[in-house]
Amino acid sequence: xxxxxxxxxxxxxxxxxxxxxxxxxxxGPSLFWYAFFFVIPTGYMFIISFxxxxxxxxxxxxxxxNYFEFFVNPVYYGVFLKSLLIAVSxxxxxxxxxxxxAYYMATRIKKYKIPTLLLLLGPFWANYLLIxxxxxxxxxxxxxxxxxxxYLGLIEEPVGSLLYSPLAVVITLVHIxxxxxxLPMFTSLEKIDQTLLEAAEDLxxxxxxxxxxxxxxLSMPGIMVAVLFVFIPTVGEFITPLLVGGPAGxxxxxxxxxxxxxxxxxxxxxxxxxxxxxxxxxxxxxxxLKIGLQKVIESL
Amino acid sequence: xxxxxxxxxxxxxxxxxxxxxxxxFEVRKGEFFSLxxxxxCGKTTTLRMIAGFEEPTVGEIYVAGQPMRGVPAFKxxxxxxxxxxxxxxxxxVFGNIAFALRIKKLPEAEIRKRVGDTLAVVExxxxxxxxxxxxxxxxxxxxxxxxxxxxxxxxxxLDEPLGPLDLKLRIEMQKQLKRIQHEVKxxxxxxxxxxxxAMMMSDTIAVMNYGRIEQIGTPEEIYENPxxxxxxxxxGQSNMIEGEYSDGFVVAQGLxxxxxxxxxxxxxxxxFVKSEKIAIAxxxxxxxxxxxxxxxxxxxxxPYTEYRVVLNRFFLNIVTPNLKGKEIFKVSDKVxxxxxxxxxxxxxxx
Numbered sequence: 001x002x003x004x005x006x007x008x009x010x011x012x013x014x015x016x017x018x019x020x021x022x023x024x025x026x027x028g029p030s031l032f033w034y035a036f037f038f039v040i041p042t043g044y045m046f047i048i049s050f051x052x053x054x055x056x057x058x059x060x061x062x063x064x065x066n067y068f069e070f071f072v073n074p075v076y077y078g079v080f081l082k083s084l085l086i087a088v089s090x091x092x093x094x095x096x097x098x099x100x101x102a103y104y105m106a107t108r109i110k111k112y113k114i115p116t117l118l119l120l121l122g123p124f125w126a127n128y129l130l131i132x133x134x135x136x137x138x139x140x141x142x143x144x145x146x147x148x149x150x151y152l153g154l155i156e157e158p159v160g161s162l163l164y165s166p167l168a169v170v171i172t173l174v175h176i177x178x179x180x181x182x183l184p185m186f187t188s189l190e191k192i193d194q195t196l197l198e199a200a201e202d203l204x205x206x207x208x209x210x211x212x213x214x215x216x217x218l219s220m221p222g223i224m225v226a227v228l229f230v231f232i233p234t235v236g237e238f239i240t241p242l243l244v245g246g247p248a249g250x251x252x253x254x255x256x257x258x259x260x261x262x263x264x265x266x267x268x269x270x271x272x273x274x275x276x277x278x279x280x281x282x283x284x285x286x287x288x289l290k291i292g293l294q295k296v297i298e299s300l
Numbered sequence: 301x302x303x304x305x306x307x308x309x310x311x312x313x314x315x316x317x318x319x320x321x322x323x324x325f326e327v328r329k330g331e332f333f334s335l336x337x338x339x340x341c342g343k344t345t346t347l348r349m350i351a352g353f354e355e356p357t358v359g360e361i362y363v364a365g366q367p368m369r370g371v372p373a374f375k376x377x378x379x380x381x382x383x384x385x386x387x388x389x390x391x392x393v394f395g396n397i398a399f400a401l402r403i404k405k406l407p408e409a410e411i412r413k414r415v416g417d418t419l420a421v422v423e424x425x426x427x428x429x430x431x432x433x434x435x436x437x438x439x440x441x442x443x444x445x446x447x448x449x450x451x452x453x454x455x456x457x458l459d460e461p462l463g464p465l466d467l468k469l470r471i472e473m474q475k476q477l478k479r480i481q482h483e484v485k486x487x488x489x490x491x492x493x494x495x496x497x498a499m500m501m502s503d504t505i506a507v508m509n510y511g512r513i514e515q516i517g518t519p520e521e522i523y524e525n526p527x528x529x530x531x532x533x534x535x536g537q538s539n540m541i542e543g544e545y546s547d548g549f550v551v552a553q554g555l556x557x558x559x560x561x562x563x564x565x566x567x568x569x570x571x572f573v574k575s576e577k578i579a580i581a582x583x584x585x586x587x588x589x590x591x592x593x594x595x596x597x598x599x600x601x602x603p604y605t606e607y608r609v610v611l612n613r614f615f616l617n618i619v620t621p622n623l624k625g626k627e628i629f630k631v632s633d634k635v636x637x638x639x640x641x642x643x644x645x646x647x648x649x650x
Contacts, residue, residue, distance in 0.1 A: 198353060199386035201373045203400035203451060213399070217390045 049270035058266060066271030076255065076272060083252035084279075086166055087234040090173045095226050097174065098181035102222075103215075105182070106189035117186070120179050128176065132243050135172045139163040139244070164246025172240050181226040188222025189215070224291045232280050252276060302329040303365075304487040305350060305455055310359035312345055312511075319345040320356075321511035327455075327489060327504070332481055334490045334498040337508035338534070343491045344383075346508070347457050350489065351380045364454045379448035380457040385440055387432045393419075393443055394428040400451040418450040421483055423476075438469050445480065455487045462497065474500055495535050499523065507531050529647050532572040538645075539578070539616050541571040545646060553612040558588040559644040566648040575619040577643035580607055580635055582627075587638035595633045605629075609637055 049066055052059045070076045101120070109116055123131065138144045139162040146158040162168060192215060200210035238253030245251065252272070259269035305327040312320040320342040327333040335343040348354045350361055352373030361368045363377055379400075388396050394415055401411045419425050422442040432440065441461055448456055458477075462470045478501050481488050492498050498505050499519035506516045507530070515527045526532035533540065543552025548561040550571050557571065584590050596615070597608035605628055607618040616637060622628065629635055 193384070193386065195382055195384055195386040196388060198373070199380075199382060199388070200399070202351060202353075202378075202380045203447070204374050204403040205399075206372075206374055209403055213403075214388060214390075 045270040045273060048267050049274050051267040053265045053267050056264065066268045069268060070272060070275055079255050080252050083235055086169055086251060087231055089170050090234050091227055091231045094174045094177040094181055094230050095223060097178045098226060099185050099223065102182045102185035102189055105186055120182055123179050131176055132172055132240055135244055136163060139168050163244060164249065166249040168244040169241050169249045172244050173234060177230045181230060184225040185219060185222040188219040192218045221291055224287050228284055228287060232284060235280055236276055304329045305489065306362040308360045310349065310356045310361060312349060312354060313357045318511055323513050325506055325513060325516055327487055330485050330487055332488045332501055332503045334492060334502040334505045335508055336492055336495060336498040336505050338493055341508040342511040343508050344459055347459055347489065347491050351378050351457050352376045377454040378457055379451050379453040380459065381444050381448050381461045383459040383461065383463060385444040387440060387444055389432055393430050396443055397447045397450050399447060414450055418446045421480055422446045437465050438473060441473055449484060453486065455489060458488060458490045460492050477501060507534065526645060529570055532645055537575045537617065538572040539575060541614060543569060543571060545569040550646060553614060555612055558641045559646050560641050562646060565646060568649040569646050570649050572645040573639055573643055575617045578616065578618045578637055578639045580618050580620055580637050582635060584636040584638045588641040590636055590638035593635060593637055595629045595631050595635055598629060598631055600628060
């Protein structure tokens with residue numbers, strides 16, 4: 001028993017000795033994780049983005065050719081712009097739907113808030129791929145939507161362009177993201193003191209004006225968090241476009257994947273990755289600076 | 301005199317609870333009117349009905365002669381200073397005060413002028429760009445008052461806005477409120493549970509209990525001539541003696557207390573004597589009621605001393621100012637206590 005307590009006490013005593021050693025101890029594992037799985041691979045990719053590829057061999061070099069390639073080849077910058085467009089559409093739609101749900105939950109649902117929130121998270125328990133395959137079944141040529149429209153007599157021939165299109169990518173991604181985004185926005189809305197809305201009403205604001213001048217600005221940090229949540233991963237998305245995008249719905253992430261796989265051009269793939277990385281970091285920084293980091297953290 | 305607010309037989313029920321029970325009163329234009337009562341007495345509900353956040357179950361409310369039934373809060377000529385102040389945290393001082401004017405879409409130059417004028421009234425000039433959380437409690441109160449006043453309401457409603465302040469600041473704000481009301485000449489309806497606050501500021505006080513109005517009058521009327529035993533107990537610090545009345549005397553625990561002759565009293569009565577109406581001294585003359593006793597408890601309070609003495613089987617609380625040269629008695633000192641019959645308030649026991 002004594003040896004056990006000794007064993008337990010020893011590291012604790014050492015930890016108590018100085019504040020410095022304690023912080024080192026607690027930050028250590030996550031620091032190691034980031035160094036090993038994020039900083040080192042990213043750094044390596046950054047280095048090889050200046051290299052060249054010859055056959056299956058990587059040739060160390062210091063060339064900006066890979067970056068140059070992005071700006072001159074319409075395939076690369078074209079797909080990148082299309083990806084941004086898809087990401088912006090998905091962000092606007094899913095944040096919009098998510099906000100509506102969050103607003104309804106925060107203001108109208110008085111009882112059973114927590115169970116409702118859990119129900120909302122239900123789709124998470126289904127695998128991401130299952131959701132994608134479900135949409136294949138809905139949007140496909142012989143899918144549920146086409147059969148239904150034919151049954152109603154609205155169309156004679158099945159519409160082939162539903163699945164395997166940018167539209168299918170947007171629909172699927174909006175479905176996947178929306179429940180995810182309800183949470184930060186719900187938290188933001190839930191925190192708003194209801195007497196502030198009474199105060200607005202007392203000062204002459206109708207419901208719409210009170211929403212625009214009090215609710216919306218006060219829930220902005222939650223909205224910004226939601227925007228970051230969905231925009232950053234969507235720009236680099238590749239599974240969803242691979243499965244439901246078709247040739248027209250291929251995104252930037254698919255290009256990068258092809259370059260690393262079949263294309264076998266790691267330096268170009270790395271350069272394209274870095275361009276995307278820079279753009280998303282810049283977008284996120286602008287948003288965070290605008291709203292204030294403190295507020296973003298508070299609404300999490 | 302012109303009437304600004306009138307409540308006629310107003311009742312408010314929340315499911316089975318009657319929060320406000322058949323309340324009627326009139327508030328004159330430019331008056332400082334207080335609703336005074338313990339928590340849960342219906343004073344805040346009454347205020348919220350005038351503001352438009354609750355509809356009366358029965359009865360009618362008139363503001364500036366207009367019936368208010370069905371008029372939403374944002375269309376009423378009233379503004380409310382909330383108990384929690386409810387200042388907008390995302391706006392600065394200027395933005396908070398300008399809120400109502402921006403809703404009205406007034407030209408920016410006029411908004412700036414009116415906010416500036418109102419800031420001068422509440423003595424906050426120069427703090428326009430401060431964030432709300434950078435202000436002290438007293439400054440926040442004044443922003444809340446300015447935000448409501450800038451809209452030039454017919455009636456300003458105040459829901460215990462001085463509650464969270466410490467005593468000194470509260471007294472300072474009471475003076476400020478009185479001065480502001482004097483300057484803007486708006487009708488104020490003030491809700492409070494603090495009798496001193498109500499008496500110091502009000503022209504008229506309505507004392508409420510259990511959703512009903514017990515008495516309406518000037519602070520002096522309420523204090524000196526309470527009409528119900530609740531008002532007698534709630535306002536001021538009174539000694540309560542239960543006894544039997546006959547012919548100008550109340551007999552209680554073997555004491556004969558001389559009181560004013562009153563008709564229509566039942567034999568079972570309650571007698572109230574305010575603590576500060578009782579004299580305490582080694583020698584007393586020319587008082588209607590004088591009793592020998594000894595000091596049981598002494599609480600020295602600076603400007604005055606509170607004594608507790610035993611009379612037969614009940615205690616009397618006495619508050620006496622520490623005038624220059626006045627003796628401060630000690631526990632067990634033999635003293636006389638006495639008061640005049642006019643200082644007795646006798647009511648039939650209910």
